[in-house]
Amino acid sequence: MVSESISLVIPTYSRPSDLRRLLDSIARLEGTIPDEILIIDDSPNSETSEMVEIWSKQHEFGVKVIRSSKRNGPAAARNVGLNEAKGEIVAFTDDDCVVDRKWLHELIKPFSEDKSEVIAATTGSKITAEITGPLTGYYSFACSWTTPRRYIDTANCALRKNAALSIGGFDAYYKTTALEDIGISLKLVTNGLKIRFCENAVVYHYWPEDFHYFIRKAHEGGYGLHYLTEMYLNASLAPEKRQLLLLAGWKPHEMGPPSFSMIRLLADGAYLGKEWMLKGMKIRSLGPNLLLWYISKHEMKKGYLEAKSKEQCL
Numbered sequence: 147m148v149s150e151s152i153s154l155v156i157p158t159y160s161r162p163s164d165l166r167r168l169l170d171s172i173a174r175l176e177g178t179i180p181d182e183i184l185i186i187d188d189s190p191n192s193e194t195s196e197m198v199e200i201w202s203k204q205h206e207f208g209v210k211v212i213r214s215s216k217r218n219g220p221a222a223a224r225n226v227g228l229n230e231a232k233g234e235i236v237a238f239t240d241d242d243c244v245v246d247r248k249w250l251h252e253l254i255k256p257f258s259e260d261k262s263e264v265i266a267a268t269t270g271s272k273i274t275a276e277i278t279g280p281l282t283g284y285y286s287f288a289c290s291w292t293t294p295r296r297y298i299d300t301a302n303c304a305l306r307k308n309a310a311l312s313i314g315g316f317d318a319y320y321k322t323t324a325l326e327d328i329g330i331s332l333k334l335v336t337n338g339l340k341i342r343f344c345e346n347a348v349v350y351h352y353w354p355e356d357f358h359y360f361i362r363k364a365h366e367g368g369y370g371l372h373y374l375t376e377m378y379l380n381a382s383l384a385p386e387k388r389q390l391l392l393l394a395g396w397k398p399h400e401m402g403p404p405s406f407s408m409i410r411l412l413a414d415g416a417y418l419g420k421e422w423m424l425k426g427m428k429i430r431s432l433g434p435n436l437l438l439w440y441i442s443k444h445e446m447k448k449g450y451l452e453a454k455s456k457e458q459c460l
């Protein structure tokens with residue numbers, strides 16, 4: 147059993163009904179519960195705060211809402227939570243998820259087994275909650291590719307607070323999701339810290355069956371990948387840190403689903419095997435997934451090149 151105190155941080159933006167669904171699942175946790183819940187609200191209105199106030203009166207949890215004066219993005223919100231957290235271990239999930247009853251218990255278990263405190267982070271399994279069409283089918287396939295993972299997923303992770311602060315927390319380089327989970331993972335690894343994968347720590351993620359959302363997320367991923375390759379995977383990275391990544395078993399094509407892998411091939415010249423295209427695919431979803439993979443590959447490349455172009459104009 148972990149003796150350290152635990153804070154749970156949830157960034158949110160204008161999704162009170164989704165957040166309520168998540169909080170209801172947190173209320174059903176078994177074995178381990180957080181000592182506090184911090185909700186970092188980027189919303190321009192008070193709907194989230196009002197919902198949380200009503201929910202808190204119905205449940206015996208210490209919940210605190212921290213509102214931002216402007217939309218700073220999920221990475222910045224997580225940093226606010228990390229700094230405000232009273233717990234020695236800080237867990238994270240997202241407002242469009244629900245957690246398994248044993249989620250937190252399984253997620254923090256490795257910290258009690260690690261006497262040297264070399265394990266700085268844990269992460270678990272992310273399963274698509276509903277498959278309602280080809281888009282959610284694609285996300286389900288993509289998630290299966292990253293389990294078990296070598297990097298943390300911010301929808302399902304826990305960090306030692308001191309370790310996370312010592313490396314500067316999350317990189318808030320863009321105001322939207324832009325692979326900041328891979329960024330902080332690389333910072334952990336290159337500083338000699340370890341990430342433990344906990345298969346039984348499960349969250350269920352609700353993806354929208356929305357084509358505009360799909361294109362936007364792929365495009366934002368291109369921006370994030372530009373930053374990551376410039377910061378961690380280019381030739382200017384100190385040789386000893388590149389060696390650390392190799393020793394840790396990090397390979398660019400293992401750091402994300404196939405759509406991410408392809409842009410990494412374009413970004414840093416990493417070799418990509420041929421087997422990945424069919425790995426884990428079910429025959430009935432092969433056609434839609436290949437089409438979606440092609441579209442997302444194009445958008446990732448476009449986002450990467452635009453980010454590169456903007457940097458050159460500064």
